[in-house]
Amino acid sequence: MxxxxxxxxxxxxxxxxxxxxxxxxxxxxxxxxxxxxxxxxxxxxxxxxxxxxxxxxxxxxxxxxxxxxxxxxxxxxxxxxxxxxxxxxxxxxxxxxxxxxxxxxxxxxxxxxxxxxxxxxxxxxxxxxxxxxxxxxxxxxxxxxxxxxxxxxxxxxxSPEEAVSVRLDAQRQAVKDGLTHLLRLGGDQREDWLDRRQPPPDERANWWLYLLLVIDRQLGGRPDRQAAWAELKLWLLRQGSARGNFTPIEIAEKTAYFVAGLRPAGNELTAVLPSADDVVQACLDAIPEDLDHVAVLNERRDLRGLDRIRMLRSRQARILISAAQLHLDEVRDEHLASRLRKWIAVKPRLV
Structure with a gap:
């Protein structure tokens, strides 16, 4: 065929x-x-x-x-x-x-x-x-x-988060109660909370994804709590990275989409969210290949000629550029914006 x-x-x-x-x-x-x-x-x-x-x-x-x-x-x-x-x-x-x-x-x-x-x-x-x-x-x-x-x-x-929800939604209320408690704790106490509750290594990735999903569901609730929930999610993303549960690519992408979705909500979140420059810089830093060496396709049939590693890195570049592109209009550093525009120009030929 x-x-x-x-x-x-x-x-x-x-x-x-x-x-x-x-x-x-x-x-x-x-x-x-x-x-x-x-x-x-x-x-x-x-x-x-x-x-x-x-x-x-x-x-x-x-x-x-x-x-x-x-x-x-x-x-x-x-x-x-x-x-x-x-x-x-x-x-x-x-x-x-x-x-x-x-x-x-x-x-x-x-x-x-x-x-x-x-x-x-x-x-x-x-x-x-x-x-x-x-x-x-x-x-x-x-x-x-x-x-x-x-x-x-x-x-x-x-979505890995939605796939996880099928298995863990029975725990939703308990997780929500725990995260609500976490909102009230300081930094050291938060880390202690994580240390006590992290599941075994083979279940840890799904547990972290589910924490983020439950927070996303809370953000659609009371507007006066949005900033607190947003700050908690960004903190959990940093903690997930520091503890080896998320890769830099996952952190950069998740942060970029999260911030892009919240920025139009108003000034009350400005103090919580990272700047567009910081978001874009993180995305560009996470790209596993430089612009001169990333695999590009002149024809979609060229896909068959790529080994899996080059294909994966090209796809990761495309995903990160798409996430960073959402913030281009807000970037203040013109050199950073120029770097992003060069990647955007090549994005259609990435895997």
């Missing part, structure tokens, strides 16, 4: 024709064109390209759009939908079904391992952690369109 290359590229890169997890509506239009159906509200937008759907959200009508994900609705091929001309030109004719066994075998041949993350009566879900993609597979036949073992969809991002 010539079109198998397309599905491999989506799973491995977390992108469709280079448009991926953090791209704006304008960037997606440049990559996929303007032939789409759109449903737009004040705080949400969805675009349907037939085989592929993208979505965005924002806090208010005056804020920029933030990408919330995309889905390749593979099952629509069996219902007779036609792939866009750009996809056919790039990958060849599309068939009506994609067998998971064949997709998985090719991924394994290329050195990528999918992990099963959820199973239901009608579906199985598999995650490729490094690209944040999720493959949903039919577990039973579906309306004479799909057989068991056919791919239903490929979507991204597969």
């Amino acid at each position: 010539a079109d198998l290359d397309f599905f491999i590229d989506v799973v491995v890169s977390g992108a469709v024709l280079g448009a991926g997890l953090a791209d704006s509506p304008e960037e997606v239009t440049r990559a996929l064109g303007s032939d789409f159906a759109e449903d737009r509200g004040r705080t949400g937008m969805w675009r349907d390209y037939g085989l592929v759907e993208f979505s965005w959200a924002r806090r208010s009508g005056s804020d920029p759009w933030y990408a919330t994900g995309f889905t390749v609705q593979v099952h629509r091929l069996a219902a007779g939908i036609e792939a866009a001309e750009d996809l056919v030109r790039r990958y060849g004719p599309f068939g009506g079904r994609v067998r998971f066994a064949r997709l998985n075998a090719e991924l394994e041949r290329l050195g990528h391992r999918l992990e099963e993350c959820a199973t239901g009566a009608d579906y199985r879900r598999y995650r490729l952690t490094e690209s944040r993609t999720c493959v949903t597979v039919a577990a039973t036949a579906c309306r004479d369109l799909l057989d068991a073992g056919d791919v239903w969809s490929i979507s991204a991002p597969d």
Whole structure:
């Protein structure tokens, strides 16, 4: 199947024709064109390209759009939908079904391992952690369109926080009570609290992610507590980094999106949030390759020629630049802004 290359590229890169997890509506239009159906509200937008759907959200009508994900609705091929001309030109004719066994075998041949993350009566879900993609597979036949073992969809991002919530939400109230207590403690007492409550090493990463998720849920509550919750999350991110639970890349990205989402909320958070310069500097410092050596793609098919390490570093650069780009207009250091603009120029060719 010539079109198998397309599905491999989506799973491995977390992108469709280079448009991926953090791209704006304008960037997606440049990559996929303007032939789409759109449903737009004040705080949400969805675009349907037939085989592929993208979505965005924002806090208010005056804020920029933030990408919330995309889905390749593979099952629509069996219902007779036609792939866009750009996809056919790039990958060849599309068939009506994609067998998971064949997709998985090719991924394994290329050195990528999918992990099963959820199973239901009608579906199985598999995650490729490094690209944040999720493959949903039919577990039973579906309306004479799909057989068991056919791919239903490929979507991204597969948020690690949301995946953790499925397992830990039974502890939500206890975690919330603990974090509320943590708000009232000083620095040394906070560290003691963490020392006493950290789970064993094999459970620690999920526990830290869940702490951050519970704080995010509190930020939508009382406005008079936003600054306190924001300060606590930033403190936990620093602690998570110092204790080896988050990498510099994860910290820079999470901080950039967190700050971008809160900055429009008003001046009461100004004293708590890091400056745009600090956020952008952290993102650029975390990029694992310099601009002259990072792997770029002139054609999406070049993806097959990259080894996994260069591919991963290029993807990490793209993720960090997308996060930093949200703060460009607020950066005061022109040298820093110029460095970021150079990375933004090359971003479309990163993995």
